[in-house]
Amino acid sequence: xxxxxASFSPFVARVRTLLAFKGLDYQQELPPGGLPxxxxxxxxxxxxxxxxxxDGDLILPESEVICEYLEDTRPEPxxxxxxxxxxxxxxxxxxxxxxxxMGAMFPLFPQLNPATRDKAxxxxxxxxxxxxxxxxxxxxxxxxxxxxxxxxxxxxxxPPILFFVHYVMSHFGDHEPLRDLPKLDAYWVNMSRxxxxxxxxxxxxxxxxxxLASRG
Amino acid sequence: xxxxxASFSPFVARVRTLLAFKGLDYQQELPPGGLPxxxxxxxxxxxxxxxxxxDGDLILPESEVICEYLEDTRPEPxxxxxxxxxxxxxxxxxxxxxxxxMGAMFPLFPQLNPATRDKAxxxxxxxxxxxxxxxxxxxxxxxxxxxxxxxxxxxxxxPPILFFVHYVMSHFGDHEPLRDLPKLDAYWVNMSRxxxxxxxxxxxxxxxxxxLASRG
Numbered sequence: 001x002x003x004x005x006a007s008f009s010p011f012v013a014r015v016r017t018l019l020a021f022k023g024l025d026y027q028q029e030l031p032p033g034g035l036p037x038x039x040x041x042x043x044x045x046x047x048x049x050x051x052x053x054x055d056g057d058l059i060l061p062e063s064e065v066i067c068e069y070l071e072d073t074r075p076e077p078x079x080x081x082x083x084x085x086x087x088x089x090x091x092x093x094x095x096x097x098x099x100x101x102m103g104a105m106f107p108l109f110p111q112l113n114p115a116t117r118d119k120a121x122x123x124x125x126x127x128x129x130x131x132x133x134x135x136x137x138x139x140x141x142x143x144x145x146x147x148x149x150x151x152x153x154x155x156x157x158x159p160p161i162l163f164f165v166h167y168v169m170s171h172f173g174d175h176e177p178l179r180d181l182p183k184l185d186a187y188w189v190n191m192s193r194x195x196x197x198x199x200x201x202x203x204x205x206x207x208x209x210x211x212l213a214s215r216g
Numbered sequence: 217x218x219x220x221x222a223s224f225s226p227f228v229a230r231v232r233t234l235l236a237f238k239g240l241d242y243q244q245e246l247p248p249g250g251l252p253x254x255x256x257x258x259x260x261x262x263x264x265x266x267x268x269x270x271d272g273d274l275i276l277p278e279s280e281v282i283c284e285y286l287e288d289t290r291p292e293p294x295x296x297x298x299x300x301x302x303x304x305x306x307x308x309x310x311x312x313x314x315x316x317x318m319g320a321m322f323p324l325f326p327q328l329n330p331a332t333r334d335k336a337x338x339x340x341x342x343x344x345x346x347x348x349x350x351x352x353x354x355x356x357x358x359x360x361x362x363x364x365x366x367x368x369x370x371x372x373x374x375p376p377i378l379f380f381v382h383y384v385m386s387h388f389g390d391h392e393p394l395r396d397l398p399k400l401d402a403y404w405v406n407m408s409r410x411x412x413x414x415x416x417x418x419x420x421x422x423x424x425x426x427x428l429a430s431r432g
Contacts, residue, residue, distance in 0.1 A: 047316065047351050058301045062311045069304040085274045088285040095278045100263065135263050 001026040004041070005050025007200075008208035010102065011063035012051045013160035017200045018067050021151060022074055064094060067153050079153045090147040093139050093154035097161045100132030105168050112171040126172055133165065133181060143186035151196070159191040163204050217242040220257070221266025223416075224424035226318065227279035228267045229376035233416045234283050237367060238290055280310060283369050295369045306363040309355050309370035313377045316348030321384050328387040342388055349381065349397060359402035367412070375407040379420050 003019070003026050005012035012028075019026055031041035037048045045052040045061040052059060053066045055073075060066050071080055081087045104125065111122040136158070141147050146154035162178070169177035178185035191197045219235070219242050221228035228244075235242055247257035253264045261268040261277040268275060269282045271289075276282050287296055297303045320341065327338040352374070357363050362370035378394070385393035394401035407413045 046354055047312070058304065060304055060308065062308055065304055065307045065311055068307055069300060072300040072303060084285060084288040087288060088274065088276055088281055091281045091284055092276065092278055095281055096263070138262055 002054040003028045004031050004044065004052045006030060006207055006211065007203045008211060009050050010160035010164055011049070013200050013204050014063045014156045015051050015053065015066050017156040017160070017197055018070055018079060018153065020200065021079065021156070021196045022070070022077060024070070024074060064098065064157070067156060071153065079151060079156065081148050081152055086148050089139065089141065090152040090154040093136065093146045094157045096132070096136050096139055097158045101129065101136055101165065102161050104129040104132045105164055108168050112168070122172065129165070129168070133178070133184065137181040137184040140183055140187060143183055144190050146187070155191065155197060159188065159197050159201055160204060162188050163201055218270040219244045220247050220260065220268040220270070222246060222423055222427065223419045224427060225266050226376035226380055227265070229416050229420050230279045230372045231267050231269065231282050233372040233376070233413055234286055234295060234369065236416065237295060237372070237412045238286070238293060240286070240290060280314065280373070283372060287369065295367060295372065297364055297368055302364050305355065305357065306368040306370045309352065309362045310373045312348070312352050312355055313374045317345065317352055317381065318377050320345040320348045321380055324384050328384070338388065345381070345384070349394070349400065353397040353400040356399055356403060359399055360406050362403070371407065371413060375404070375413050375417055376420060378404050379417055
C-alpha cells in the first residue's frame with residue numbers, strides 16, 4: 001500500500017496511527033509535484049487534499065473513508081468496538097472532531113498573524129472552536145480512550161486534531177486551550193504518551209516544525 | 217425509535233430514506249421547543265442540529281453516524297455493498313457530498329438575497345459549490361445508483377443534498393445547476409422517480425415550501 005501526504009497533516013496522522021496500530025506495511029510519499037494542488041497529484045486525487053491511499057487498483061482519498069476501508073479489509077486488531085452503540089459513539093467522536101473542531105480551525109488559519117488579523121472573524125472562529133471542543137469533551141467517555149476501555153478509530157482521529165488545537169490557539173494567546181476541559185486535557189496527555197499515538201504525534205511535531213522553518 | 221427533525225432537512229431526509237428502505241417503524245418529531253437551538257433540544261443534542269435518533273438508551277446525533285448505526289443494528293436489506301472497495305466508494309461519495317457540496321452551500325445561505333449579497337463571497341461560494349459537484353460527479357459510478365448496481369447509503373445521502381443544490385443555485389440565476397454534469401443530472405432525475413427516494417424528496421419539497429411560507 002502507498003499513502004500520500006506529509007506526516008504533519010492531521011488526516012495523514014489519523015491513517016498513520018491506524019496503520020501502526022495494526023502493524024501494516026506501507027510506503028509513505030509526498031504528493032508528486034510536492035503539493036496537494038500540484039497537477040500530478042490532482043490526477044490521483046482531484047480534490048487536492050491528503051491523504052490518498054493506494055491499495056492495488058483502489059485509489060482512495062479522505063482519511064475517514066480510508067480508515068473504515070482498512071478496518072473492513074484488515075480487521076485485526078480491531079479498532080471498531082463490537083457493541084453497535086459503542087461503535088456509534090466512536091464514529092460520533094470522529095465526526096464531531098472533524099466537523100466542529102477541525103472544521104472550526106480552517107477559518108482561523110488566515111487569522112493567525114495578529115498584524116493582518118480580522119478581529120471579528122478571529123473572535124467568531126475562536127468561539128466556534130471552543131464550542132466544538134466542549135461538544136467533543138461531552139461525547140468523550142474517558143481520559144484514557146475516547147470510547148470504552150480500548151483504542152478505537154476515534155483515538156486515531158482525535159489526538160492529531162488536538163495537536164493543531166494547541167498550535168492554532170497559541171496564536172491567540174491561549175497556550176492551554178484544554179484547561180477548562182479536564183477530561184479532554186487528561187486524554188491529550190495520555191495519548192501523547194501512548195505507544196502508538198505518541199510517536200505519530202512526535203512525527204507530526206518534527207515534520208510540522210521543519211515545514212514551518214522551510215517557509216522561513 | 218424516535219427521529220427528531222423536520223423532513224426538509226437534507227440530513228433528516230438521509231435517515232428517513234434509510235428507514236423507509238429498510239421498512240423500519242419510527243416516530244418523527246420536531247425538536248422540543250420548535251427549533252434545533254431551543255434549550256429543551258440542546259439537552260438532547262448539545263450541538264443543536266438535526267437529526268437526532270433515540271433508540272432505547274442511545275441518543276445519537278449526526279446523520280452519517282445514525283445511518284452507520286442503523287446498518288450495524290438492522291443490516292437487512294443491506295445498504296452497504298459486500299465488496300470492501302465498493303463499500304469504500306459508497307462512503308467516499310457520502311463524504312464528498314457532505315464536505316464539498318453541502319459544506320460549500322452553508323456559506324451561500326447568507327448570500328441568497330441579492331439585495332444584501334456580498335458579491336465576492338457569493339462568487340467564491342458558487343465556485344466552491346461547482347468544484348464540489350464536479351468531484352461528486354467524478355466519484356459517482358452510475359446514473360441509476362451512486363455505486364454499483366444497487367441502492368447504497370450514498371443514495372440516501374446524495375439526493376437530498378442535490379435538492380438543496382437546485383434551491384440555492386436558483387438564487388444565483390442557475391436553474392439547471394447539473395446541466396454540465398450529465399451523469400449527476402441523470403442520477404437526480406432517476407432518484408426523483410425512485411420508489412423510496414422520490415417520496416422522501418417530495419416530502420422535503422412540501423415541508424420546505426410550508427416552512428418558507430410560514431416565514432412570510
